[in-house]
Structure formats: C-alpha cells, structure tokens
Amino acid sequence: MAQAIVQAGAQGYYQQRTVEGVEPQAIERLAPWAQLLEDPAFQARQVQVLPSGGRQGLRQTQLAIEGLRCGACAWLIERVLMGLPGMVSAQANATTARLSLRWDPEQTSLRAVSETLIRYGYAALPLGSEALEVSRRDAERQASRRLFVAGLAAAQVMMLATPEYVGFDDLDPETVALLRLASLLITLPALLYAGSSFYQSAWRVLSQGRLNMDVPIAIGLSLALLGSIAGLVLSFEHVYFDSVGMFLFLVLGARQIQSRVRRRTLARRESLSRDPPSLAHRISPTPGTVAPWQLCVGDRIRVPSGERLPADASLISERAELDLSSLTGEQQPMTHAAGDHLPEGAINVGADLEAHVSSDPASGTLTRLSQLAEEAAAQRPTWALWADRIAAIFTALLLSLASAVLAVSLWLGLPLEDWLPRLIAVLVVSCPCALSIAGPAAYSAALARLLERGVAVSTPQAIESAWSLTDMVFDKTGTLTDPTQSEVKVHPMAAIDPIFLWHLIAALTDLNRHPLSQALHRAAHKQIELNPTNTPTALALTSRQTHSALGIEGLLSDGRIARLGSGSFVQAPAHLQFNLYLAVGTQEPLPVVAAFDLEDSLRPEAPKLLHWLRAEGVEPHLLSGDRQSRVNRVGAMLNFRTPEQHGDMSPARKQQWTSALQQSGRRVGMIGDGINDAPVLATADLSIAMVGAAPLAQQQADCYLLRPGLSGLKTLIDTARRTRRILKQNLVWSVAYNLCAIPLAVAGFISPIWAAAGMSASSLVVMLNASRLLR
Amino acid sequence: METLPLLIGISLIVIGCVVWLFFRMSSSGQFDDLEAPARRILLDDDRPEQPPPPKKPQ
Numbered sequence: 001m002a003q004a005i006v007q008a009g010a011q012g013y014y015q016q017r018t019v020e021g022v023e024p025q026a027i028e029r030l031a032p033w034a035q036l037l038e039d040p041a042f043q044a045r046q047v048q049v050l051p052s053g054g055r056q057g058l059r060q061t062q063l064a065i066e067g068l069r070c071g072a073c074a075w076l077i078e079r080v081l082m083g084l085p086g087m088v089s090a091q092a093n094a095t096t097a098r099l100s101l102r103w104d105p106e107q108t109s110l111r112a113v114s115e116t117l118i119r120y121g122y123a124a125l126p127l128g129s130e131a132l133e134v135s136r137r138d139a140e141r142q143a144s145r146r147l148f149v150a151g152l153a154a155a156q157v158m159m160l161a162t163p164e165y166v167g168f169d170d171l172d173p174e175t176v177a178l179l180r181l182a183s184l185l186i187t188l189p190a191l192l193y194a195g196s197s198f199y200q201s202a203w204r205v206l207s208q209g210r211l212n213m214d215v216p217i218a219i220g221l222s223l224a225l226l227g228s229i230a231g232l233v234l235s236f237e238h239v240y241f242d243s244v245g246m247f248l249f250l251v252l253g254a255r256q257i258q259s260r261v262r263r264r265t266l267a268r269r270e271s272l273s274r275d276p277p278s279l280a281h282r283i284s285p286t287p288g289t290v291a292p293w294q295l296c297v298g299d300r301i302r303v304p305s306g307e308r309l310p311a312d313a314s315l316i317s318e319r320a321e322l323d324l325s326s327l328t329g330e331q332q333p334m335t336h337a338a339g340d341h342l343p344e345g346a347i348n349v350g351a352d353l354e355a356h357v358s359s360d361p362a363s364g365t366l367t368r369l370s371q372l373a374e375e376a377a378a379q380r381p382t383w384a385l386w387a388d389r390i391a392a393i394f395t396a397l398l399l400s401l402a403s404a405v406l407a408v409s410l411w412l413g414l415p416l417e418d419w420l421p422r423l424i425a426v427l428v429v430s431c432p433c434a435l436s437i438a439g440p441a442a443y444s445a446a447l448a449r450l451l452e453r454g455v456a457v458s459t460p461q462a463i464e465s466a467w468s469l470t471d472m473v474f475d476k477t478g479t480l481t482d483p484t485q486s487e488v489k490v491h492p493m494a495a496i497d498p499i500f501l502w503h504l505i506a507a508l509t510d511l512n513r514h515p516l517s518q519a520l521h522r523a524a525h526k527q528i529e530l531n532p533t534n535t536p537t538a539l540a541l542t543s544r545q546t547h548s549a550l551g552i553e554g555l556l557s558d559g560r561i562a563r564l565g566s567g568s569f570v571q572a573p574a575h576l577q578f579n580l581y582l583a584v585g586t587q588e589p590l591p592v593v594a595a596f597d598l599e600d601s602l603r604p605e606a607p608k609l610l611h612w613l614r615a616e617g618v619e620p621h622l623l624s625g626d627r628q629s630r631v632n633r634v635g636a637m638l639n640f641r642t643p644e645q646h647g648d649m650s651p652a653r654k655q656q657w658t659s660a661l662q663q664s665g666r667r668v669g670m671i672g673d674g675i676n677d678a679p680v681l682a683t684a685d686l687s688i689a690m691v692g693a694a695p696l697a698q699q700q701a702d703c704y705l706l707r708p709g710l711s712g713l714k715t716l717i718d719t720a721r722r723t724r725r726i727l728k729q730n731l732v733w734s735v736a737y738n739l740c741a742i743p744l745a746v747a748g749f750i751s752p753i754w755a756a757a758g759m760s761a762s763s764l765v766v767m768l769n770a771s772r773l774l775r
Numbered sequence: 776m777e778t779l780p781l782l783i784g785i786s787l788i789v790i791g792c793v794v795w796l797f798f799r800m801s802s803s804g805q806f807d808d809l810e811a812p813a814r815r816i817l818l819d820d821d822r823p824e825q826p827p828p829p830k831k832p833q
Contacts, residue, residue: 072814152794175779
C-alpha cells in the first residue's frame, strides 16, 4: 500500500497524516466491499442523475468512507480519485467521513472508485438513512451558527460599550442612549436566536418541576437583559448588554467544544473496531451483496456459516445454530427451529441458513445496542449531576437572596436607581459559571487528551470511575502477556501427518478470537506456507462449536471428531502439563494426537506499569483462567503477592470474585481483551478493553485502548486524577469567588458593570484552568 | 456627534450582512469540515525536489 501511495506521488501524505495508516491485511479484508456499490437498489435510491446541462448525464452520490480519519486521508482520497478518468469532482470530509462524488458514467464507474479506495486501505460504503444524515448535519450547522451569532454580538456590543467604560467626560445623555439602543438592537435578536436552546431546556425542566443548570443561565440572561432595558429607559448609570453577549458566547463555546470531542471519540471508536461491518447476502427480491442497512423487511437473506446476522430475522431453514455471546454473553451456541426469531449480531456457527428480515435493520438489536452506547456517551457524569444539584440549590438560594434584597429595599423605601443595580449585580456576579462551564470544559479537555494519547472513553462517567479506583484486575493472557509473541511448541503424541495436523488446527481456530487460538492459527498458517501442498481432502469441517474457556470441537466430514482445548476438555492424561491438546478420533475418549506449549511472553511495559500503580495506591490483581502454576510464574515476574493472583478462574468465578471485592467497599477496574471476560467487564466499576478486543467488549467497555499494549492505562488513570484535581480547584475557586463577591454586591460596593467583568473573569479562570488538561 | 447615528445604522447593516453571509456559507457546507481543507493547502503544494506530477494510479 505504501508503494501505491508513493507511486501516486503522494509522499506528502506520510509527512502530514496524523493517525496510523491501515494495516496491509486490511486491503484483503476490504475486498468484498467493492461489490456493495453495484447493488441495483442502492443505484436506484442514492445515485442521482444530474440534469443534463453542458455535459450529458453526470452521476452524483454521497458515500461513507471507512477508514477516513484525518485531513491527510481526505486529501489522499480526493487526489487518487481525481486521477480516475471521467471523475468530475471528489470531495472528502474528514470530520464526517463522507465523500461526495460527481462522475461521468461513460468513462468510470463506482466499481472503479471502490477498487481504487480499497487499494489505499479505505472502503466506500452506501450511506444509511438519508434523513438521519441530513438531520445530524443540520444540527451541527445550527450549533456553529448560534456560536457565531453570539460571538459577533458579544464583540459588537463590547465595542459599543467601550465609550461608557472608558468614561469619556463629554458623553451627553443622548449619545449614551443611542449607544445603548444600538446595543439592545444587537443583543435582543442574538439572545433570541443563540440563547433559544437554554430557554427551551430551562422551560422543559421547569415544566417537569425540576431545576437544571440551564435555568440559572436563562434567568441570568433574562435579568441582565431586562435590567439593561430598564437602564436604557430610566437612564441608569450602567447597562449590561455586553455581559449578555459575552456570557452567551462563553457557554455556547464550551458546549460546542464538548460535543465536537464526543463526536470524534465515537467516530474514532467505530472506525477502529477491527472488522468492517458485516455484509448481507440478499436472495430476493433482487439477489446481491448489500450493506446491512440497505435490507428491507421481508427480504430473504442467506447467512453463510461463520458470518454474523445482518438484521433481525425469522428463520426459514429447518434448523440453525447461533452463537449469541456477543449479545448476551452466553457462550453456549443456541439451537433454533424454523420460524424462530434470530437477533441481529448473532453468529451462525452451524450450516448456512436462510431467513426473512423481520425488522428494519435501523431498529435491529445491535443497532439498538450501539445507540445505547451513543446515549451513554451523551449522559452527564455523576459529578456533573451533583454540580447540577448544587447549582439548583445555589439558584434557589440566590433567587431568595435577590428577593430579600428587593423586599428590604422596598421596605426601607430606597429609590429604584439605588436598589435595581444592586439586585442585578447580585444576580450577575454570582452566575454559577464555574459550575456550568468548568465541569463540561474539564471533561471535554480530558476526553480530548485521552483520545490524542490513544484511549477512547465512551462516557465522561468513566473518568470519574478511573480517578476513584482502588483495585485493578488484570487478565493474564492477552493483557499482561502478549499472545501474539508467544511461541508455539508442538509435541506429537501419536503418529499424525504434520500437514494434516496444521490444516486441521487452521480450520478449527479460524475466526476464533481467543488469543491462544489466534497464536495457533498464526503458527499453523506459517507451517502451511512453509510446506505448500494440496489441502487434504478429509479436512472439510462440517460443524464447529466453541466451548467457553474450554476449547473448540469440530466434526470432520469423514465422521471423526476433533477437539482442541485444555486438558480437561480433551480428557488428556493427568500427568501431562501442556497448554493445549488436540484429540482426533471417532470413539470417546478421543485419542490425544498432539500437545502444544505456548510460552507466555510478558508485555515489556507491564512491570513498570504495575510498579507505578502500586505507588499510586491502586492494588493490582491477576485473575486468569489459566493453570495456577503458569499464573504463579507470570505473577512472580511482576511481583504479585500470593493473595493477588488467582488461576483456574472460570468467567463466572472471576465475576463473583470481583463483586465480592466491590462489596467490601473497593472500587474495582477490570482490563481485558473481552474473551471470556465479558461478564467481569460488565461487573467492574470501570471496564477497559484492550486493542483488538471482541467487538462487544469494545462496545460495552467504558474505555477502549486504541494502541497495542498497556500504556494507555497509565494515561487514563493519570488524566482522570488530573481532571479531578482541576475540577476541585475550579469548585474551590467558584465558591471562594462567590463568598467574596455576593456580600460585596449586596452591600452595593460592586456596580453591575464590575459584576459582569468579575463574572467573565471568573469563567475565564476556570476555562483556562480546564484547558491545562490539554497540555 | 451627528455622524454617530449614521455610523451606528451602517454598522447594524454591516452586522446583518455578515450574519447573512455566514449563514449562506454555513448552508453551502463550508464549515462542515474544519480539518481537511487546512491540510489540503499544505499538501497540494508540489515541492520542487519531488518527482514530477503524480502518476495516475491504474
């Protein structure tokens, strides 16, 4: 691929790109995607024929690009596509990973586009629902328009307010009134347009009888505006139009940054999940290979053995065996009969099956799961909820205080011009900005920092969990050790053709995600490549079953059964001490034909990381399904004490152990690759999935390490603790500021203009403090 | 000071124009991607020491 890029004269790509490129194997994996764009239904629905202007019948469409992650990718894609004859325009959007194309169908085709992109490691996919795309785009555009309007209004009004600030002596009352009137003319429409989201949100919670952060913001904005209008009409000494615009701009800006970071985090997670989304094989109404989201209810589909169901469906075939582990965590395959409902995302582990699509893929099980993940990411963390509650109480107190000031002033019979500025000063100076701006700003800065350093965090809540961890549970295989580096040693136990042996291993371990099985698969492929011969004919597996934490069982077409797995699974003689055994035969007990030794190799960064964790007061634990003796060996290399390391743990026991620890008041984190770990990951307070973890683990885990190795864990905990420090500092600052400012405002020592300045300065302080996280 | 009302009136009109312009640019999708265009300008500059114009991929 690198060669292809250099040939295209695009060396600049390597100098400019900001994320790692696509693995070479990706090209091979992506190849089947080329046919997606040829689906007639897609062509009919989403490819537009341009009205014949100067040139006849140009075509135009929008595609989603898998793998498009940065500006350099976008540039590369545009450049290579414009190299195709007949391409009129190609525009790639790095933020949304979308490609707009316009081409001449006489000279080029979508097929050529797709194949070109695949050569560079990208895949072009049809878009999902167009309405959804449009609504998302419009929401983003509206947010940026609101921010722009608020910023422009703030700057303009600040300019109009300058003469009054500077205090030119020769300002006559008419000029002042004119400047104030102009400020009102700018501020009012800006507030109505840019601030409408606050008013809507505040109205929504108020009508439900609750208070949130948008209520004080809305009240503060309204009072500052009304007070300024009163000041304009009654010619007070000061008005506060400039504070309205500035405050609006700061709050909208903080929110915009936060939503941008969240979107990027989600997009990055999606694009980094290891497999491209599965293909669907449609039989009727029109046969073809399509993207899952293009299926319609009632379509007849075929799901080959080993593939994922692209949509919820009802079974047509007589019998089907499904692996639901990615949906329910249940590892045993389930058998279904004709007419049964099959959930999207289940893997067909039996023979090929046919089914009718029973629900719109957009509402399928897995889609709903990803939506849940997206909703979770939009949730506010406990700290923010707590801050909301504090702000609600604070708002209530503030409103009572303001009413008290009003009542006392009226009782004393003070003139309007004396108490109104005081009232406004109290409300403006104490606006709970530190709570409403600083929290989200600190969280977004932390998320951005983590993403930049290779840790995708799905919910801000995870940051909170990470700073309060007291215990960290490690899985051994694939987490502390790197199974891709483990060396496979074969010990033949019976006469067996080595070529047959390796082909059998390759077939049994194919598509299995367990690291040991992946190591074996790699070793087998290496051997097969070294000894290229014809595949033995007896090697078609007619069925295959995976038994959680035990092994894999396959039925050969000649009636023999093959089992690959732990000693207890293949009933190996007890005195043997190997990792895995292979037994092949027709009669139980199956004779063991070979044994495998896989040497654990420690990840190089593991000892340092554990040392650091202990120093930071996080106690590490090692839970593994592997034999105690091997666990002890790895534990010894990493200075684990005996009560901290446990071997022979089934997934269920790991879960029990973790919840027992939690019940004793500890906050437990779990890091694993999601294989046999799913229940524990779900139990832990903070779940972290390693790079290349099982797809569901990636989706369900709170954090997902984007780079191989464990170093992301240190980054995560470190950043989380810094975030906590900064949140605390901001809180202390805002409390101290309010304690000083409110009494002064009540006493009348602070004029509203200084109150607004103080409020802005206070917000700026907390924003700047939060931005320290980005460094 | 007689010029002040006039100047303020002009500035209001200018603000209106700026907002209208920004909304139009936003509708045309100019702000949908804030990253790629910034890099495009860096990347498209053909440096003299590099081989002549890119070969078209087959």
